[in-house]
Amino acid sequence: MSETWIHIIMVVLILLVLLTIAAGLIYVERRMLAVWQDRYGPNRTGPFGLLQVLADMVKIFFKEDWIPPFADKKVFIIAPTIVMMAVLMSFAVIPFTPHIGVVDLNIGVLFFLAMSSMGAYSVVLAGWSSNNKYSLLGGIRGSAQMISYEVFMGLSLMGVVILAGSFNLRDIVEAQRKIWFFIPQIVGFIIFFLAGLAETHRLPFDIPEAESELIAGYHSEYSGMKFGMFFVGEYLGITLISALVTTLYFGGWLGPHFLPPIVWFLIKMFAFILLFILIRATLPRPRYDQLMSLGWKVLLPLALLNLLVTGAVVLYWHL
């Protein structure tokens, strides 16, 4: 019984830490963007502006939570919860260290792909239920983008699965003791990272919510904490993709012994989160058709080729 309790406490702790990281990223992103663009960023509330998160939270909680009378009410309310649920469920399969993790699932990679395909519904349902043409356009764009990029995301992961011989994320980390997978799977890593950018619809792939064309895209009509859910969901998505890149390509918790495993994991994860923010700070948004043709004409053939070559090499040398 006590083991069950320890497990439950660990799950709750993981949830709390993740939500704290996601909320903290709001500050980190604003601050880092400012630093990279030669500005100060939020620096008034508390030391170094650290309390800005708190101020943002208070603001977002006390805003009027308005549901448009022309919206499809039930779907409108459900949509923001789906993104949070899907992303948080995906974290269940991620092994933070050999002992910290929610569940040891032997189809871990597939579970993540399944949850990310569920997450796409959030964007589409939000866009449709708002009953607003900009939202609808954002939702349709989001659905096309996410369906297409899921395809290469799955294919790019399969190279890692072939090398490790398992869908289990723990086995994948253990298989990287000799060499981290980003060296043999450099193509897969790049494709996965690009697909991850598109999947979390971050800049430069934030076309479903491109404010210069669509106001705010699928969440134009959302306010208060419902908007906050999309917002925090996006940061959770960044954290998730960073954690997955760490686990799949950069050896997860593995590292020299002078630091404990969890610290190695967090260092690698935050490095990728910062890379996400740096990309946002530097790259402009492509046109929508450029995004789609990049996906289908470049990334899909590359992912297929990577899969074929990896399979052939593993078969030939019996790795």
Place this chain on the structure above:
Amino acid sequence: MNIIFYISAIIAVYCTLKAVLNKHAVHALLYLIVSLLAVAVIFFILGAPFLAALEVIIYAGAIMVLFVFVVMMLNRGEAAVQQEKAWLQFRTWIWPAVFVLLLFAEWLYILFHPSIGAGPAVQPQAISPQQVGEALFTRYLLGVEMAAMLLMAGIIGAYHIGKQKQRTYHRYLEEENRLQTPVSKHQTSELI
């Protein structure tokens, strides 16, 4: 395990019924997604985790495409609901109901005469993704190849249809086209 099975089975049946009966196309699709998720849970506890994951990725994920079609083609609000209402009359129900009752009677018969069917289900045994893959590419190779051919035909057909309707109204796209293939002045004015 049993209680999980019954809960997800009830959810699956209820949501499938709602998906058929609902007059609002989008709400019906949402019920269909929930029903597929419930079926995935049943697959999982019956020892087929690989199948459960694929059920969510492919089936529940693909409802998205249906959804987009509904939004693009049937999004007429109240008129569509009225049309559905007209279709869901008692007259339309009779024959489907009779067939379902027949199936139900058969199922009851098999349930009470275990010797006819496969008998009670064997002890659930977890099947790993490797086993599924091996079976697909050795025993059922022919089926896989045929499915591949069917899908290829679908892709080529979709490409053909999409190719014919390709017209550009956007000035940037037009410039790109002009660089590739010189378009005469007459044709350009027609495009705009």
